[in-house]
Amino acid sequence: MAVTAEASGAEADAAGPVEDARLVARARGGDLPAFEALYRRHAGRINALCLRMTGSHALAEDCVQEAFVQAWRHLDRFEGRSAFTTWLHRIAVNRVLTVQRSESRRPGGFEVSDEDNPDPWGADPGETDPGKDMDLERTIASLPDGARNVFVLHAVCGYSHQEAADMLGIAVGTCKAQLHRARRLLSERLEQ
């Protein structure tokens, strides 16, 4: 079942959390095929998050890989208080933030660095909706890190300000301010 953006911040679908819990329990016991099943269920959603936050296929895939490795290693810390997908999102966001900090230290700052694919939203338009969505994706990618992170988590993934602020390690007020900034910049840039 395709997961809609509206649902991605919470449970993927009605049966999703139950199936996730079943797979997590098996994976905790060292069942690698069960963890592979979790990867298959969530890789697309985690990659979408990472791609939108980093603006780069290569960086996003690095983040996805690292997120699943960390998830496997720390499965015992997953207490089931939130959906598995939310827990996984938190791990991925942490990884993205680390990458963003690392990239921003380099001379020239953070840049989209896919040599083979300078525009991650232009490589294969057949995979996603063409036209306006691509314009919006590209414009989101052009936002400053702080504004883009908040916009992706709140506006695209559907997390509340509190959840997004917790994930990003910022105050709720900062989260709201960054969203306002993102919306203003997006409106201006989309009108051009």
Add this chain to the structure above:
Amino acid sequence: MNDEDSLMQRARRLPGEIPPRRDLWSDIEARLRTPEPAASAGAGWRWFALAAAASVIMAVAALTVLHTDRQPTLPAPAPVAVSTDFPAPFGPAYSLGPQYQVARAGLAQDLNSRLATLPPETRASVLRNLEAIRAAVAEINAALADDPGNVLLQQLLLTTYQDELAVLADVQDATEKLPKRNEI
């Protein structure tokens, strides 16, 4: 409906899933099948202590270098053999920037010959300093292998590499300011 509400609605309609360009599972599985290096008891704090020790030694070394610079003496060249091919790893999933590598290689190039021209006490301080920094780097990398996403560890590693660069730069600076035999 205003433009901003429309924008938010468009954002919510963006695809929730975008598959990676390639299947990442084989890479993930390979990493999961590789045993994690066992974290020794107290290792989480040892690197911190080593880094702190390195900072203290560096401060002493910097003072010594400055002191030596103000009181130029002719040091007796001494044979020194410090490894200059010391790797600068940043955990298994990271690499340091090329500009850093170039700067480091440049500073390390003549390290042994430069060290040989320093007064014995200064030279000993620098060597202790580099040894402590490199031990700290090894400890931090071992901790990072266990916890690659630890931002504090990553920042500490970067700082430690910067400390090493600063020591190498101090050595270069000090040896360039010392009078050469043919200048007397």
